[in-house]
Amino acid sequence: MGSDMTVEHLQIDTLVVGAGQAGVAMSEHLSKLGVEHLVLERNRIAEAWRTGRWDSLVANGPAWHDRFPNLEFDLDPDAFAPKEQVADYFVEYARTFNAPIRTGVEVKQVVRNNGRPGFTIETSEGMIEANRVVAATGPFQRPVIPPIAPNDSNIHQLHSAAYRNPQQLPEGAVLVVGAGSSGVQIAEELMRSGKQVYLSVGAHDRPPRSYRNRDFCWWLGVLGQWDAEAAQPGKEHVTIAVSGARGGQTIDFRNLANQGMTLVGLTKAFNNGVVTFQPDLAENLARGDENYLALLDAADAYIERNQLDLPEEPEARKKHPDPACVTHPILELDLAAAGITSIIWATGYAVDFSWLKVDAFDAQGKPRHQRGVSSEPGIYFLGLPWLSRRGSTFIWGVWHDAKHIADHIVTQHKYRDYRDATQRQAEGDSQAQPFRIMGVS
Numbered sequence: 001m002g003s004d005m006t007v008e009h010l011q012i013d014t015l016v017v018g019a020g021q022a023g024v025a026m027s028e029h030l031s032k033l034g035v036e037h038l039v040l041e042r043n044r045i046a047e048a049w050r051t052g053r054w055d056s057l058v059a060n061g062p063a064w065h066d067r068f069p070n071l072e073f074d075l076d077p078d079a080f081a082p083k084e085q086v087a088d089y090f091v092e093y094a095r096t097f098n099a100p101i102r103t104g105v106e107v108k109q110v111v112r113n114n115g116r117p118g119f120t121i122e123t124s125e126g127m128i129e130a131n132r133v134v135a136a137t138g139p140f141q142r143p144v145i146p147p148i149a150p151n152d153s154n155i156h157q158l159h160s161a162a163y164r165n166p167q168q169l170p171e172g173a174v175l176v177v178g179a180g181s182s183g184v185q186i187a188e189e190l191m192r193s194g195k196q197v198y199l200s201v202g203a204h205d206r207p208p209r210s211y212r213n214r215d216f217c218w219w220l221g222v223l224g225q226w227d228a229e230a231a232q233p234g235k236e237h238v239t240i241a242v243s244g245a246r247g248g249q250t251i252d253f254r255n256l257a258n259q260g261m262t263l264v265g266l267t268k269a270f271n272n273g274v275v276t277f278q279p280d281l282a283e284n285l286a287r288g289d290e291n292y293l294a295l296l297d298a299a300d301a302y303i304e305r306n307q308l309d310l311p312e313e314p315e316a317r318k319k320h321p322d323p324a325c326v327t328h329p330i331l332e333l334d335l336a337a338a339g340i341t342s343i344i345w346a347t348g349y350a351v352d353f354s355w356l357k358v359d360a361f362d363a364q365g366k367p368r369h370q371r372g373v374s375s376e377p378g379i380y381f382l383g384l385p386w387l388s389r390r391g392s393t394f395i396w397g398v399w400h401d402a403k404h405i406a407d408h409i410v411t412q413h414k415y416r417d418y419r420d421a422t423q424r425q426a427e428g429d430s431q432a433q434p435f436r437i438m439g440v441s
């Protein structure tokens with residue numbers, strides 16, 4: 001493990017691209033199954049956790065849950081690991097099985113070989129030949145800012161991927177667009193730092209942080225929801241608003257408004273310094289409430305069915321009254337008049353597989369695969385949203401997907417190594433040759 005080795009002309013069975021949690025999990029399973037492999041990482045192990053997110057980020061799930069099966073965090077199991085500790089965890093994990101990871105090497109291009117098996121890989125350190133390539137380059141590669149973003153040099157604009165802390169922003173109010181886990185956590189941090197914050201809230205799920213003494217991660221697990229194979233129809237673009245910040249609290253938008261945050265609906269357009277919002281705030285909150293209450297109902301039914309001794313929690317069903325920004329929604333806002341000097345786009349990410357020049361993508365450029373096994377034999381994807389289930393992008397989910405891919409690779413080895421009777425005999429004869437000669441003489 002390290003950056004001191006050069007790649008040059010290397011031949012390897014399986015090349016794994018990326019050493020985030022996905023690449024580390026992949027390497028563990030390949031190691032266990034004895035598959036010769038190499039992991040190339042352009043930065044450091046788990047770089048996204050170490051430097052790719054804001055300073056105060058902690059894991060969204062508790063330490064007992066958001067981990068691989070074979071190593072626990074050195075932390076209270078119900079606490080939420082700070083991002084640095086998550087990064088250290090993966091470094092330590094890779095060390096436990098001496099993962100063959102080379103850091104500081106970028107994979108620039110992968111092409112299928114012509115007239116012979118395998119792929120030729122161009123890296124920043126030389127060429128590699130591999131029979132198989134696993135793209136473990138992450139679900140969140142390219143920050144996406146929608147085209148409605150204003151072309152206004154007076155407004156400081158950044159994606160949530162570039163946000164680090166409140167001190168980074170100029171004086172003045174801020175509009176945070178997007179209220180998934182990133183948007184809502186950043187908005188709350190900015191509000192607590194004393195800024196006037198406008199938060200643009202779209203469709204979201206909003207599970208309780210915990211209910212009847214069990215974290216929502218536990219509930220989604222026992223209710224089988226992490227294992228859902230596809231988003232419910234119509235919910236493909238619904239984000240999930242959760243937070244482990246300050247010990248972990250339920251995201252309650254009305255409560256944030258009571259504390260001074262101004263909620264607005266989906267951001268529609270910017271024209272001449274004026275931003276407009278959809279009149280959908282109340283509806284988006286109501287749908288979020290529905291999702292919240294549905295989980296409480298499912299949890300109650302589960303407790304009843306299994307006769308679990310977990311304390312009742314009727315206060316979880318109490319709803320704060322709608323604040324003025326919900327009953328009288330702002331549909332139009334003059335940015336200068338509102339004192340808005342920054343916009344943070346917490347609007348998600350896209351993948352970028354421009355380096356992977358193989359036949360594993362559909363007409364829209366989306367990876368074509370079944371549980372990570374792509375339509376181009378020998379190419380695999382790992383860590384993508386819904387790769388096999390809802391948990392696929394998460395720490396605990398990617399581990400299982402990696403196992404499936406490693407098993408598939410071993411099965412392919414079995415086909416590759418098969419010899420028919422004639423071949424076996426010929427190979428047997430040639431292998432027996434020295435023995436016969438020696439035996440005769």
Ligand SMILES: Cc1cc2nc3c(=O)[nH]c(=O)nc-3n(C[C@H](O)[C@H](O)[C@H](O)COP(=O)(O)OP(=O)(O)OC[C@H]3O[C@@H](n4cnc5c(N)ncnc54)[C@H](O)[C@@H]3O)c2cc1C
Pocket residue numbers: 017018019020021022023040041042043044045046047048049053057058059060061066105106107108136137138139140182355382383384393394395396398
């Ligand atoms: C703000 C935020 C909070 C999250 N919180 C949680 C959480 O609490 N719990 C949880 O389970 N999940 C969480 N996730 C989701 C997920 O766990 C992380 O996104 C995680 O980083 C994904 O791991 P990965 O290995 O799939 O991808 P990444 O961590 O992005 O790793 C991919 C690696 O590939 C490398 N790479 C890319 N291209 C190349 C190339 N061409 N050559 C060489 N290397 C390359 C990158 O440098 C990177 O290190 C969170 C995500 C975000 C954005």
